[in-house]
Amino acid sequence: MEEKAIICKDLTKQFGDFVAVNKISFEVDSGEIFGFLGANGAGKTTAMRMLCGLSFPSSGEATVAGFNVFNQQEKIKRNIGYMSQKFSLYENLSILENIEFFGGIYGLSDRQLKEKGEELVNTLRLQKEAKKMVGELPLGWKQKLAFSVAIIHKPKIVFLDEPTGGVDPITRRQFWDLIYKAADDGITVFVTTHYMDEAEYCNRISIMVDGRIDALDTPTNLKKQFSAETMNDVFYELARGAKRSDN
Amino acid sequence: MSAIKIEHITKTYDKGNVTALNDISLEVAKGELFGLIGPDGAGKSSLFRILTTLLIADKGTATVDGFDVVKDYKQIRGCVGYMPGKFSLYQDLTVEENLTFFASLFGTSISENYDLIKDIYVQIEPFKTRRAGKLSGGMKQKLALCCALIHKPTVLFLDEPTTGVDAVSRKEFWEMLKRLKEQQITIMVSTPYMDEANLCERIALIQNGELLSVDTPEKIVASYPQQLYAVKADNMHKILNDVRFYENLQSVYAFGEYLHTTFKNDEAQIESKLTAYLQQKNNSGIEIKKIEPTIEDSFIRLMTEASLIKQH
Amino acid sequence: MxxxxxxVRKEFYHVFRDKRTLLILFGLPIMQILLFGFALTSEIKNAKIVVVDYSKDASTQKIITKIAASSYFTIEHNILSYDDMDKAFKQGKIKCAIVFPSSFNEDLKHTNKASIQIIADASDPNTARTLTNYLISIISNYQAEINANVQVPYQIQPELRMLYNPELNGSMNFIPGVIALVLMIICTTLTSVSxxxxxxxxxxxxxxxxxxxxxYVILSKVIPFLALSFIDLIVILLLSNYVLGVPIRGNIFLLLMESTLFIITCLSLGLLISTVTNSQQTAMLISMMGMMLPTILFTGFLFPLENMPLPLQIISNVVPSRWYYYVVKAVMLKGLGLQAVWKQTLILLGMCFFLxxxxxxxxxxxxx
Structure with a gap:
């Protein structure tokens, strides 16, 4: 049997009386594209932080890339990549400098950095812009670049937090091509999004409501289960009953 | 007289190095719900700021409610409502304090125009003593809309009101806008979500500071020149790569659970020919059907055409 | 209206609901006053002193022993020439020196009167004053001892010399300085950040x-901070009067008017900062670093302006707190009236108008 990338059992995070994440359980296969959806404030970010080794769960168990989220956070961090819409790259460093910096953090050698840097710039067709400051690039390019940098060290799992927010429809699809390619290379992709059509591109999706996972299946099965036409309808059906919201 | 009239507006930043808006002309009729649809960085916010007198265009003129955006800025400031992008209210003031403040700012009171905001305000009224910072994204957005409406503006500018808000709140927000329209308020709203375009009466598709098209959503979709096909198979990623090498292909891209494709020649048995090709490439569960395009399909086509023109 | x-009410809500603002507004002045007040008046231990003894006799030896025995002083060198002493002061090796003239014993025996010279490094005026007071009390202690059984009392006259800062600027003067500093920081930082x-x-x-x-946007931002700074001023004055015992000798009304003028000057400086910055951090940095440092350096309450190189003295003229400091010192500590500070008031008025x-x-x- 193939190793699971993420195993989560009754994972819970409590802040005082408030149960942000309430006993969520799921498994993600290696090489799977796993969509992690939910209404504002459903607990997505909190759950993702625990899986990335950034915060301790209150109770439950979880392993990420085979490592325990309670006592092997450092090992988890070495085996994952992370990218979010808010923080991606340093705007006042050039493309190559960003690659060198983030690659360097994960301990890539100078030779690897040079090879990877060239390869990355070539695949993204950024040869002309390689020495430009990242801040000067259009948003869509930045996001594609940020993703490529997030997987530069070939992590086992990459976490993407709303990676395509505000990006134009063509670039959004190019971004998903990159995600597919990473999945083909065996990288497990864990992604959140507000675009419901993107939910369809995932192998399986989970939908969080009020700290719980209320639905988890392939997009086709979910639509069948809720007898809905689109993922949008499925989401609406589930999230409509949400009691709480974000911040 | 039109509520908003924009003529040949050009706006550049950074001493002319960055063009935010390039020769934009546009008219919005009184009482219309008009959508400005485009990704981040398309120039939507710049246009809003010019119309709300916050920025001055390099070239061109514009009027709002008959007033010139440069000369008559004082009159405009008295009659428009504006909700800026990434706008957050005073986080440390309560719901009621925020609303009272904005009401007095415009020289009015909550009770005076309560009718206008009633539908929206009743939804947040139970939380009126809560600080705005502790509200959910959806509720914040409702409060912001109340604040923008409290002085009964004739024209309402909403810059990306639904960005970062979940699908449920987005749907509710658009229902509120429809009800406002019945009050004869002209509304100009921008959004990066293409699926929201259908909720507007007329839309402008905007990309890189240029208008790709301005019309009703129906007409924009109807002007799609070709037959669009939806293609599906068990392994979507594999089929996408295979279709890309199909000789008669014009364009293909993922679209939800399907691929959307167009072909160079709309020949008779296009479906059976493609099926044969895909089967030969070992795809299973193949499904091909004719479909009507959406706004997003139109946007993608117009965007591709625009960039082709630029290259030549 | x-x-x-x-x-304006909204601005007050912002202030009273933000702990950080409240801390800057009320914690800072209280902390500053108490910190300066107690740090500058605390006891001094083991200050380095040189003794230049030209007399070298039994009585000088006794005084020297007394000095050495006190916990306040450590005798650095016993015998030194006048030139060496001068050098030691310049290098900052010693804080204080005591010079016995060669005729000390003879004068004392024959005329019943002798003098001792006490020299202190007054660039740190508080320390200088404290040290000389200690020395004088040691000497008068000795004097009392030898006078115990004589009919004609002996008199030892200490002559004080304050090096570098003869007027001893600063002893009590940190209070006006702290007022200037606190008002400057609060007005510029809080206005620009808000x-x-x-x-x-x-x-x-x-x-x-x-x-x-x-x-009106500007005005309604400025007015709450004007009121709050005024409250701050009152708090500082009360604290310095009742806790640190610094009297207000002049006309309190004049003092308040002058302070209001200074507050408005600082508020307009804050406004100016806000017009050239777009982020709270930058505004904070400019107000804190850009305003606090010049205020501390060029006001004259910590570092006497008279001892600064000429270019720095010239620069100090454009720092508003310098003039305000002068005014407060004159009105509050010396009890002078408007006729003594009208020039400074005019300068402040001009700066305020300009800003x-x-x-x-x-x-x-x-x-x-």
Whole structure:
């Protein structure tokens, strides 16, 4: 049997009386594209932080890339990549400098950095812009670049937090091509999004409501289960009953 | 007289190095719900700021409610409502304090125009003593809309009101806008979500500071020149790569659970020919059907055409 | 008018609901006053002193032994020439020196009167004053001893010389300095940050796109801070009077008027900062670093201006707190009236007018 990338059992995070994440359980296969959806404030970010080794769960168990989220956070961090819409790259460093910096953090050698840097710039067709400051690039390019940098060290799992927010429809699809390619290379992709059509591109999706996972299946099965036409309808059906919201 | 009239507006930043808006002309009729649809960085916010007198265009003129955006800025400031992008209210003031403040700012009171905001305000009224910072994204957005409406503006500018808000709140927000329209308020709203375009009466598709098209959503979709096909198979990623090498292909891209494709020649048995090709490439569960395009399909086509023109 | 009042009320909400602002507003002045007050008046132990003894006799030896025995002093060198002493002062090796003239014993025996010279490094005026007081009390202690059984009393006359800062500026003078510093920081930082915060939030766009006049936006931001700074001033004056025992000798009304003028000057400086920055951090940095450092350096309450190189003295003229400090010192500590400070008042008035004009001009009614 193939190793699971993420195993989560009754994972819970409590802040005082408030149960942000309430006993969520799921498994993600290696090489799977796993969509992690939910209404504002459903607990997505909190759950993702625990899986990335950034915060301790209150109770439950979880392993990420085979490592325990309670006592092997450092090992988890070495085996994952992370990218979010808010923080991606340093705007006042050039493309190559960003690659060198983030690659360097994960301990890539100078030779690897040079090879990877060239390869990355070539695949993204950024040869002309390689020495430009990242801040000067259009948003869509930045996001594609940020993703490529997030997987530069070939992590086992990459976490993407709303990676395509505000990006134009063509670039959004190019971004998903990159995600597919990473999945083909065996990288497990864990992604959140507000675009419901993107939910369809995932192998399986989970939908969080009020700290719980209320639905988890392939997009086709979910639509069948809720007898809905689109993922949008499925989401609406589930999230409509949400009691709480974000911040 | 039109509520908003924009003529040949050009706006550049950074001493002319960055063009935010390039020769934009546009008219919005009184009482219309008009959508400005485009990704981040398309120039939507710049246009809003010019119309709300916050920025001055390099070239061109514009009027709002008959007033010139440069000369008559004082009159405009008295009659428009504006909700800026990434706008957050005073986080440390309560719901009621925020609303009272904005009401007095415009020289009015909550009770005076309560009718206008009633539908929206009743939804947040139970939380009126809560600080705005502790509200959910959806509720914040409702409060912001109340604040923008409290002085009964004739024209309402909403810059990306639904960005970062979940699908449920987005749907509710658009229902509120429809009800406002019945009050004869002209509304100009921008959004990066293409699926929201259908909720507007007329839309402008905007990309890189240029208008790709301005019309009703129906007409924009109807002007799609070709037959669009939806293609599906068990392994979507594999089929996408295979279709890309199909000789008669014009364009293909993922679209939800399907691929959307167009072909160079709309020949008779296009479906059976493609099926044969895909089967030969070992795809299973193949499904091909004719479909009507959406706004997003139109946007993608117009965007591709625009960039082709630029290259030549 | 109602609009205006609502706006001002909103500003007060912001202040009273933000712990950080409250801390700067009320924690800072109290902390500063107490810190300066107690740090500068605390006891001094083991100060390095040189003894230049030209007399070398039994009585000088006794005095030297007494000095050495006290915990306040450590005798650095016993015998030294006058030139060596001078050098030691310049290098900052010693804080204080005591010089016995060669005729000390003879004068004392024959005329019953002798003098001792005490020299102190007064660039740190408080230390200098404390040290000389200690020495004088040691000497009078000795004097009392030898006078115990004689009919004609002996008199030892200490002659004081304060090096570098003969007027001993600073002893009590840190109070006016702290007032200037606190008002400067509060007014510039809080005003600039509160305006820039609206820019960051995006609410500034709404304020501009409203019929409310941009000028009123500024005014309604300034007025709450004017009131709050005034309260701060009262708190400082009360603290320094009742806790540190610094009297207010002059006309309190004049003092308050002058302070209001200074507060308005600082507020307009804060406004000016807010017109050239777009982030709270930058505004904070400019107000804190850009304003605090010159205020500390060029006001004259920690580092006497007279001892600064000429270029720095010239620069100090454009620092408003320098003039305000002079005024407060004159009115509060020396009890002087307006006729003594009218020049400084005029300078402050001019600065205030200039800053207000520039910041009003700079305030944009649009975004760019």
């Amino acid at each position: 109602k609009q205006f009042l609502v706006f 305006i820039v915060k609206e820019k960051e939030l995006g609410t500034m766009e709404i304020l501009l796109v409203s019929p409310f006049k941009p000028l 207000l004009t520039v910041s009003f001009r700079n305030f944009k009614i649009r975004l760019a």
